Amino acid sequence: MADTVQFEEALSVEAQKRQPLYAGRIEVYPKKVEGPFRRIKWAALIVLLAIYYIVPWLRWDRGPEAPDQAVLVDMAHERLYFFFIQIWPQEVYYLSGLLILAAVGLFLVTSLAGRVWCGYTCPQTVWTDLFMWVERLIEGDRNARIKLDKSTLGLGKAVRKTLKHTVWMVIAAATGGAWIMYFNDAPTVLRAIFTGQASSAVYLFAGLFTATTYLLAGWAREQVCTYMCPWPRIQAAMLDEDSLVVTYEKWRGEPRGKHKKDQTWDGRGDCVDCNMCVAVCPTGIDIRDGNQLECIGCALCVDACNSVMERVGRPANLIAYDTERNQQNRARGEPTSYKLARPRTVIYSLILLAVASIMLWSLIFRPTLNISVLHERSPLFVTLSDGSIRNGYTIKLLNQTRDARAFVLSLEGPPATAMQVVGQPGGAHETVVLNARADSVATFRVYVTLPKSKISGDTVPISFVLRDETSGEEAVYQASFRGPAK
Amino acid sequence: MPTKIEKDAVTGTETTGHEWDGIKELNNPLPKWWLYVLYACIAWSFGYYVLYPSFPGLDGLMGYSQRVVLSEDLARAKARQAGNLERVATTPVAEIRADPELLNFVLTGGRAVFADNCAPCHAPGGAGRPGFPTLADDDWIWGGELEQIEQTIRYGVRNEHEEARLGDMPAFGADGLLEADQIEAVASHVLALSQADGAAGGDGAEIYAENCASCHGESGEGGREFGAPRLNDQIWLYGGEKADVLAQISRPRQGVMPHWADRLDETTIKMLTIYVHGLGGGE
Numbered sequence: 001m002a003d004t005v006q007f008e009e010a011l012s013v014e015a016q017k018r019q020p021l022y023a024g025r026i027e028v029y030p031k032k033v034e035g036p037f038r039r040i041k042w043a044a045l046i047v048l049l050a051i052y053y054i055v056p057w058l059r060w061d062r063g064p065e066a067p068d069q070a071v072l073v074d075m076a077h078e079r080l081y082f083f084f085i086q087i088w089p090q091e092v093y094y095l096s097g098l099l100i101l102a103a104v105g106l107f108l109v110t111s112l113a114g115r116v117w118c119g120y121t122c123p124q125t126v127w128t129d130l131f132m133w134v135e136r137l138i139e140g141d142r143n144a145r146i147k148l149d150k151s152t153l154g155l156g157k158a159v160r161k162t163l164k165h166t167v168w169m170v171i172a173a174a175t176g177g178a179w180i181m182y183f184n185d186a187p188t189v190l191r192a193i194f195t196g197q198a199s200s201a202v203y204l205f206a207g208l209f210t211a212t213t214y215l216l217a218g219w220a221r222e223q224v225c226t227y228m229c230p231w232p233r234i235q236a237a238m239l240d241e242d243s244l245v246v247t248y249e250k251w252r253g254e255p256r257g258k259h260k261k262d263q264t265w266d267g268r269g270d271c272v273d274c275n276m277c278v279a280v281c282p283t284g285i286d287i288r289d290g291n292q293l294e295c296i297g298c299a300l301c302v303d304a305c306n307s308v309m310e311r312v313g314r315p316a317n318l319i320a321y322d323t324e325r326n327q328q329n330r331a332r333g334e335p336t337s338y339k340l341a342r343p344r345t346v347i348y349s350l351i352l353l354a355v356a357s358i359m360l361w362s363l364i365f366r367p368t369l370n371i372s373v374l375h376e377r378s379p380l381f382v383t384l385s386d387g388s389i390r391n392g393y394t395i396k397l398l399n400q401t402r403d404a405r406a407f408v409l410s411l412e413g414p415p416a417t418a419m420q421v422v423g424q425p426g427g428a429h430e431t432v433v434l435n436a437r438a439d440s441v442a443t444f445r446v447y448v449t450l451p452k453s454k455i456s457g458d459t460v461p462i463s464f465v466l467r468d469e470t471s472g473e474e475a476v477y478q479a480s481f482r483g484p485a486k
Numbered sequence: 487m488p489t490k491i492e493k494d495a496v497t498g499t500e501t502t503g504h505e506w507d508g509i510k511e512l513n514n515p516l517p518k519w520w521l522y523v524l525y526a527c528i529a530w531s532f533g534y535y536v537l538y539p540s541f542p543g544l545d546g547l548m549g550y551s552q553r554v555v556l557s558e559d560l561a562r563a564k565a566r567q568a569g570n571l572e573r574v575a576t577t578p579v580a581e582i583r584a585d586p587e588l589l590n591f592v593l594t595g596g597r598a599v600f601a602d603n604c605a606p607c608h609a610p611g612g613a614g615r616p617g618f619p620t621l622a623d624d625d626w627i628w629g630g631e632l633e634q635i636e637q638t639i640r641y642g643v644r645n646e647h648e649e650a651r652l653g654d655m656p657a658f659g660a661d662g663l664l665e666a667d668q669i670e671a672v673a674s675h676v677l678a679l680s681q682a683d684g685a686a687g688g689d690g691a692e693i694y695a696e697n698c699a700s701c702h703g704e705s706g707e708g709g710r711e712f713g714a715p716r717l718n719d720q721i722w723l724y725g726g727e728k729a730d731v732l733a734q735i736s737r738p739r740q741g742v743m744p745h746w747a748d749r750l751d752e753t754t755i756k757m758l759t760i761y762v763h764g765l766g767g768g769e
Contacts, residue, residue: 018491019500023515227517290496379613382622382766387720392611392622392766422764423586447766452720 027149028222028284030132031142031276035303044120045129053174056181060084063402065438073183085363086439088400090370097359101352108348110238112340114245114321115297118231124224125296127175127217128282131168138164142279168218169210176209222283225296232293241324242339246297248277248288248319251331256288259312270314277301277319287319369407370398371466371475381482389483390449397444397466399436407434408469409446413462413481414454420447434466448481455483567595575753579632579760589760596761599754603746604762612765617724617741622765625721629710630769636759642745643713650745653713658697659736668693673731679706679718680726 058070060083067074072081080087080095087094106117118125139145139160151157180202181189192198193206216224225232239245256271271288278286280301283294287301305319326336376392384390399405410431411417418428422445436442448462460481467474488503492510499512538546545551570591574582582588601610607618614620619627628638628651641649658664664672668689675690676698698717701709706717715723723741724734746755762768 019513020515022518022521024518223517223519227520376611378610379620379622382613382620383720384623384767385625385716385719385721390623390766422766423589 025223026284028282029142029145029279030282030284030300031279031304032136033276033280033300033304033307035300035306037299037303041120041129041298041300045126048121048126049130053178056178056186062086066402067185069185071182072185075183086400088398090398091366094359094363097355100355101359104348104352104355107238108345108352110235111240111243111342111344111348114239114243115232115235115295118225118235118296119298122231122296124216124229125282125298127171127213128221130171131217132221132282134167134171135164138167165218168214172210172213172217173206175213176206176211179209180206222294225283226294232296236293240342240344242342244321244323245291246287246295246299246302246319247291247322247324247327249317249322249327249330250288250290251327253288253318265314270309270318272308272312274308276304276308280304367473367475368400369405369466369468369473369475370400371464371477372396372398373464373477373479375479375482381484383484384449388449388451389455389481390447391481393446393448393464393479395434395444395446395464397434397436397442399438399440399442402438404438405436405468405470407436408432408467409434410465410467411448411462412465412476414450414460417454417462418449420449421445422447450481450483452483455481458483458485571753574756579756582760592757592760593764595754596757596764599750599758600761603750604758607743612762617739619723619741620721621762622767623721624767624769625716625719626767626769627708627710627713627715627723630763630767632759632763632768634710635762635768636755638743639755639758639762640745640747643743644740645742645745647745647747651713653701653740655701655714655738655740657737664693664697664735669732669735672698673728673735676706676717676731676735677726677728680720 055071056069059068060070060081061068062081067081069081070083072079074081078089109116135145139148148157148160177190177193184202189198189202193202220228252269253271254269256269256273259265259268259272277288278284278301280303281287282298282300283296285292285294287295299321302317302319302321306316309316309318322330323338326338329336372395374394374396376394380391382390382392395409397407408431409419411419418430419432420428421432421434424432428447428449432446434442434444450460454460460483462479462481464477464479465474466476490501490505491503491513492501493499494501494512497512499514501510502513504511534540536546537548538550540546570588573588574592577585577588582592600608600612604612604621607615608621609615609618612621614622624630626634628634628643638651641647641651643651644653656663659666659669671688671690672693673690675688675694678690695704701712701714702717703709703714708714708716720726722730724730724739746758750758
């Protein structure tokens, strides 16, 4: 029949528009919030910033020859000082160990407590929080800031903005300055910076860190977490159904809607749609959409929602730190549990313990003496007039103590070998005395001579034994003595 | 080409339209600041192309070149060394050897100059090659004291310089000065001289005393004014087997060394002298 309706495949121009490739930034204006998690965040910020700014100024006496800064990376003299510990470049693996500990520690903490790194201790979070506090102090809370940004540029706005950026710059400069104080003596370099006498490297790095602090904490803020940082993406691999995350209890909160006083709570959710959780969020997301990449787990929305729940007389923790498993249990009315010891957390803890033990053990028992022997390659051996064979060796002694020491060098191997230290008078002997300055590498050239009859084959194994007579400490290096091919 | 663009139910964002093993990707827009950073990098690259050498034939407005950097580094190194070189030139050798810091400078410099000029013949470290003496041992053809070493370096051996060291061993075999059996006898005697007991006697000793002793010494101790090597030790310039000794007596090989006086400056020769002397056999 002719009255069947035809269906046309047609989309309007509007419907056919694809999503834009690029989108402008949507400004985030976090609102001030008070609560236990906010207090924890402030505490973490104060402690961490205090450590960062104050540590370079701590002193540690190491004697007249050495720097007296407690924590110092002395690039020029190839030493890393940490209070009573001193690391030589050859021992850089202690730093590797620290990095491994940091990484595994981070995995462990995340698998237990969620993104606490992101929310409380990450430098980006800490400095952005600080800069936002300055902004709130100068420009006002959220609504005032939005109004100020919308307004035309007048005297008031110009003054506020200039003041804010100036304070930001000062903080950034202090941050950049503090960074280079970990690599230079703090009082000296501070004076040098202000009198124009610091090296170009100091100015360059201080300037670099000032610029990056100002840009990242002042301008970029949540863009770092959302777009630049790889950690949010890695977090997904760290979390499982027993990790604490900031969750919205959808089964309790929905259906959401405005609530008038004395209205019933039956047939509706506890969420009064006040949007406080969105207003206080530093990354500008809505936690009610669920666990998402942009959520840094700072729990400011928890504080905000709880203050509202208290006012409307509903139970707290509509938004809370909870595990996925527990949320499902709560939704069904079943008992909740926290599984701290899971295969994941146990394995991370064991790795942490193992690496820390190895590092501690090797740090406590590391030798203060080391010997390295380089066999001269050209000539490999020299035939002397009387037919005996002579080999040359370059011996490097590492004296890793703060005292000058004398060592005795002897040989183990063929009997009656004679050693001659180049530059030391007195001919060849079976043992020689080598003097080393404190905290340094001493280099000696030694000739070892063997009569031809003592050499069978073209290689004879010998060992150089270095001994500190006072402490009995010994270092041995196995080398070889070469002769003409038979 | 995107094949199936869908709208994600949870976020309302479109997918890219591609699927990889069941994995789809949300097509969230990129932040504009990211795009502007890319533009800034491109703009920077234009400036970079113009200022730095970027195309064969175009040297860049800043005139940067690796070669210029090298010559600047070398000039800086020379300026840094100037003080020590001055000291080396004016300080007597004995004092240089007593000053550890200056000695270290001289030995390091000497090693570098040796590698460039002397090692091609004498081998690195003075190890020597067949026909080119080992400088690290304790046997010297022309003398191992500092002045003697210096003279050898300065004027060389058997070259065209008027003050070159000269030594001329007759070709006993090739010129028919000795018969084959005589050469054989004296070769045995020479080999016996180099052994600890050194007793030989017989024809070889007689022939040796008449023909060789005047330059090489009565018991083979060598004659430095002639450049006649020591024969009574374990070091052989042309080989210590019987055949080698026979060959050297019959048709002797006589090494030639260039004169360095006009190729290297005085300070350099001084450094070389101290270095060679310090290779382990200096007298």
